Each structure stands twice: as C-alpha cells, then as structure tokens.
Amino acid sequence: MRRRKIYRIYKPKRMAKGRKSILKNRFFWLSLLILILISGLSYLFIFSDVFRIKEIKILNSGDSLKLKVEEVIKSEIGRNIFLVNLKEINKEILSQFPEIVELNFKRKFPRTLTIQIKEREAIGVWCYQTYNECFFVDREGIIFKKIANRVPIYGNEVEEENEALFAQESIQEEVIILSLVEEGALVLGKKILIPQILELILKIKKDLRENLKIEIKDFTIVSERRLNVRTDENWEIYFSLEKDTTLELTKLKVLLEKEIPLEQRRNLEYIDLRFEKIFYK
Numbered sequence: 001m002r003r004r005k006i007y008r009i010y011k012p013k014r015m016a017k018g019r020k021s022i023l024k025n026r027f028f029w030l031s032l033l034i035l036i037l038i039s040g041l042s043y044l045f046i047f048s049d050v051f052r053i054k055e056i057k058i059l060n061s062g063d064s065l066k067l068k069v070e071e072v073i074k075s076e077i078g079r080n081i082f083l084v085n086l087k088e089i090n091k092e093i094l095s096q097f098p099e100i101v102e103l104n105f106k107r108k109f110p111r112t113l114t115i116q117i118k119e120r121e122a123i124g125v126w127c128y129q130t131y132n133e134c135f136f137v138d139r140e141g142i143i144f145k146k147i148a149n150r151v152p153i154y155g156n157e158v159e160e161e162n163e164a165l166f167a168q169e170s171i172q173e174e175v176i177i178l179s180l181v182e183e184g185a186l187v188l189g190k191k192i193l194i195p196q197i198l199e200l201i202l203k204i205k206k207d208l209r210e211n212l213k214i215e216i217k218d219f220t221i222v223s224e225r226r227l228n229v230r231t232d233e234n235w236e237i238y239f240s241l242e243k244d245t246t247l248e249l250t251k252l253k254v255l256l257e258k259e260i261p262l263e264q265r266r267n268l269e270y271i272d273l274r275f276e277k278i279f280y281k
Contacts, residue, residue, distance in 0.1 A: 050110055050111075051080055051081045051082060051109070051110050051111065052078050052079065052080055052081070052111060053076055053077055053078060053079055053080075053081050053084065053111055053112070053113050054077070054111040054112065055077075055111065055112045055113075056070070056073060056074075056076060056077065056112075056113045056114075056115065057112065057113070057114040057115070058070060058114075058115050058117060059114060059115065059116045059117065060116055060117050060118065060119075061117040061119065062119075065097065065099065065100075065117070065119070068096075068097065069093060069097065069115070069117070072092060072093060072096060073089060073092075073093070073115075076089065076113070081107050081109065081110070081111065081113065082107075084113065086105045089103075089105070090103050090105070093115075098120075098142070098143075098144040098145070098188040098189035099119055099120050099144045099145050100117055100118070100119055100120070101118050101119065101120045101138075102117075102118040103115055103116070103117060103118070104116040104118075120136075120138040120142065120144045121138055121139070122136035122137065122138060122144075122145075122171045123137060123138055123139045123171065123175065123198070123202075124136075124137055124171060124174065124175035124176060124177060125137065125147065125171070125175070125176045125177065126143055126177045126179065126192060126193065127176070127177070127178050127179070128178075128179050128183060128186060129178055129179070129180060133146065133186060134146070134147040135147060135186070135188070136171070137177070137192070137193065137198075139195070139198065140191065140195055141191050141192060141193030141194055141195055141197070141198050142189060142190065142191050142192075143186070143188060143189075143190060143192055144188055144189060145188070146188065175201060175202065175205060175216070175218075175219065176217070176218040176219070177193070177201065177218070177219045177220075177221065178218055178219065178220040178221070179192070179220075179221045180220065180221065180222050180223070181221055181222075181223060181224065197221070197241065200227075200241070200245055201219050201227070203245065204216075204219075204227075204229060204239065204245065204249070205219075207249050208229075208231075208249075211249075211253060212252070212253060212256060214231050214232075214233075215231065215232040216229055216230070216231060216232070217230045217231065217232055217234075218230050224241065225240060225241050225242050226238065226239070226240065226241065226274065227239040227240075227241055233265055233266055233268070235265065235266075235268035235269055235270060235271070236269070236270045236271075237252065237270070237271050237273065238270060238271070238272040238273060238274055239273055239274070240273065240274040243274070248273040251273060251278060252271065252273060252278075255271065255278055255280070260280070268280065268281070269281045
C-alpha cells in the first residue's frame with residue numbers, strides 16, 4: 001500500500017503580525033490623539049488671541065510715574081501673556097526709573113498683566129555743594145530724584161521753603177545732608193552714602209532733639225573722618241566719624257549742662273568733640 005506524502009506550509013509569526021492593519025493598533029490612535037491635543041493646546045495658548053495681553057494695570061504709583069511706566073511698556077500690549085519676558089521688562093523699568101526700588105508682576109488670565117510698584121522713600125535731601133545740586137536720598141544712601149532748585153541752606157527763607165519741600169515729598173526724617181567729599185559723576189540710582197553713616201546722622205539728630213532739645217538745620221560731611229552739625233541757633237558741633245558717637249554725645253550733654261547754660265548758647269560758634277579734650281568758642 002502506497003503512502004501519501006503530506007506537505008505542511010508553515011508561516012512565520014513575524015509575517016502574520018506584519019499584515020495586521022495599523023488602524024487596529026491602539027498605540028497609534030493614542031499617539032494621534034495626544035498629538036492632536038498638544039497641537040490644539042499649543043495653538044490656543046500661543047497663537048490664538050485668547051491669551052494676548054489686552055490690559056496692563058500699574059498699581060501703587062503716582063499719576064506722573066504711572067504714565068511714564070505705561071509709555072515704556074505699551075509695546076507689550078498684544079503679546080502672548082505666557083511668552084512676555086518679565087525679567088526684561090523689570091530690568092528696563094528699573095534702569096529708567098531710579099525712584100522705583102522693586103516691581104512685582106502678576107498674570108491675570110486670560111489677558112491682563114498687573115505691575116505693582118514699590119517706590120523709594122526719601123529720608124532726606126543730599127546736596128553736593130561743588131555741583132550746586134541736590135537730590136532726594138533713601139535709607140540705603142541712594143540718590144534717586146533730582147530737586148529742581150537747590151535747597152536753601154542759608155538765609156531767612158530756609159525754614160519755610162524746606163518745610164514746604166518736606167511736606168510735598170513726604171520725607172521721613174527731614175534731614176539735609178551736605179557733602180564736601182568728591183563723589184565723581186552724580187548719577188541717579190548711585191549710592192553716595194553708606195548706610196552706617198546715614199544711620200549715624202539719624203542717631204545724632206534724634207539724640208540732640210530728644211535729650212538736649214536741640215534742633216538741627218543740616219549736616220555737612222566735611223571728609224571721611226569729620227561730620228559738622230549746624231543747629232537752629234546757627235552754632236555747629238564737630239563730630240569724628242572714627243570715634244564712638246554715643247560717647248561724644250554724652251560728653252556734649254555734660255558740657256552743655258555744666259559749662260554752657262542755655263542763655264549762652266546763642267553766642268557759640270562751635271563745639272569740637274573730635275579730640276580727647278573738648279574745644280568750644
């Protein structure tokens with residue numbers, strides 16, 4: 001009896017898989033869906049008008065400064081609120097307006113950008129006699145705004161004009177500081193007083209007013225080592241910037257109480273506290 005030969009055809013598994021339609025692949029549809037979603041969101045957030053800046057609000061500033069800042073940043077209107085470069089805006093505004101110490105930005109979706117301004121607070125007036133120029137100075141010793149006219153230092157009009165100036169600018173301590181020290185170019189935003197010297201001046205003013213009932217007209221920085229204080233009675237006190245100011249004030253108090261009574265102060269020209277021995281005339 002003859003045997004039949006049976007032939008079997010084997011198909012590689014790889015070929016079977018290769019013939020499956022890509023349309024039946026779940027991974028393909030999931031990837032396509034994610035791509036469509038990303039594309040739609042990209043268009044919505046970047047290219048559409050939904051998130052383009054329509055309004056910029058400036059808070060906590062005077063009308064004059066507000067208008068100036070608005071002029072600088074008006075080009076940002078219409079830009080995408082996500083892509084606007086806040087660091088560059090911050091740098092640009094601070095460089096142009098030394099009277100601003102800090103800016104805080106906030107995006108209010110979908111189309112509003114708010115800028116909160118913190119202005120420098122004047123603690124007094126700083127003048128450079130050689131240049132005949134005066135500026136407002138803050139507690140950090142930075143000059144940030146030039147005064148149109150030189151502050152009147154001498155003459156009968158001093159009190160009225162200075163009081164009006166202090167009231168207008170809301171100056172905190174109402175101190176006038178003159179400097180005879182070479183400062184180089186006077187640029188707004190420049191630190192011309194180290195904070196320690198400024199705090200020393202404020203300490204002297206407070207101590208003289210509260211403990212000795214002496215009012216001060218102005219302070220003159222003669223050099224890095226010497227500070228002159230002119231009283232409202234037009235006599236001066238010479239302080240050393242290299243010595244203990246508290247000790248100098250104590251010596252001054254003892255001198256005034258024991259040797260120079262109140263009725264004789266008007267005849268004084270100066271009291272020099274810079275040496276071990278006190279000199280006065």
